[in-house]
Amino acid sequence: MKKNTVLSRGFLFLMFLFLYAPIFVLIVFSFNDSKSNAVWGGFTLDWYVQLFQNQTVLSALRTTLLVSLLATLAATVAGTAAAIGFSSMRRRSRNLCLTVNNIPLTNPDIITGVSMMLLFVFAGQVLADFSVWLNAQSWAEQANLWFDFSFNLGFWTLLIAHITFDIPYVILSVLPRIRQLDPNLAEAALDLGASPLTAFRKVVLPELMPGIINGALIAFTMSIDDFVISYFTAGSQVSTLSMVVYSMVRRRVSPEINALSTLMFVVVLALLIAINVRQARQDAVRQRELRSAGRA
DSSP states (O other), X not given: OHHHHHHHHHHHHHHHHHHHHHHHHHHXXXXXXXXXXXSOOOBOOHHHHHHHHOHHHHHHHHHHHHHHHHHHHHHHHHHHHHHHHHHTSOHHHHHHHHHHHHHHHHSOXXXXXXXXXXXXXXXXXXXXHHHHHHHTSHHHHHTTOOOOOOOOSSHHHHHHHHHHHXXXXXXXXXXXXXXXXXXXXXXXXXXXXXXXXXXXXXIIHHHHHHHHHHHHHHHHHHHHHOOHHHHHHSTTTOOOHHHHHHHHHHHOOOHHHHHHHHHHHHHHHHHHHXXXXXXXXXXXHHHHHHHHHHHO
16 A cells, blocks of 8 residues: 555656746746756846847737727626626526537637637728718718728737637636536525625625636636737737747847746746635635534
8 A cells, every 4th residue: 555655656756847947947937047948057037037128929919808808898797797697697608608608718819710710810801891882872972971890810800819718718617617507596685675786796796607607717817828820810010028039039038038928927926826715715715614513
């Protein structure tokens, strides 16, 4: 028994070493005074200084954060509403909708990116033709009106694409919480005089909040991490952080990439620690409440 325990712990250690050794090497060489990724030349913070002076990276970071935040907000609202709608459907209709919802999750990113790019290009051409037709009308010429409904690939198409592939993750995160929800809670609130909106806001929404937060975190992570879909829908005027890193890697692996990756890893690690600490505190509070109720 003891031998099996030692072997299992050794296997676990090797697995974590295999997973995190490249990240630790990357973090170490982000402080390397040499541009080489194989020879240690001394400790320095110059690559972090150069990173924060790189306007291309900073602009891409601002775009990435803005798109991710807006996409997460829109996808969380739409996904939560869709999950509530799915839960009220009949079983056959709900299964059909869930199957359709799972298609973007199983689809390769390149198919989603190319198809959305074609959709945006087609919609832009249709709007451009519609603008030409309106401007050719006699009443528009007499009133000196000029209609321009065309659009090109850019920030808004990138945002729409991110919202589209974020919504399924939110739906799958909220649905389990809805299944665990007691349907009598909302009815009890209505019987006590609450309006439907008040019952949803004060009774249903707090119960769904853990699933909503998990879905929002997953959506935010997927938006920051995405490259393929962004590459096809961002156009030539907008670049996300993943696109900038890809363009930098194609030339050569700069130590600035190591510094940027280190900062992203630290931020994600801090978020995970904060979420786990918060969850542990909530579990401790619930345990104390259950013990107090049992003693009473």
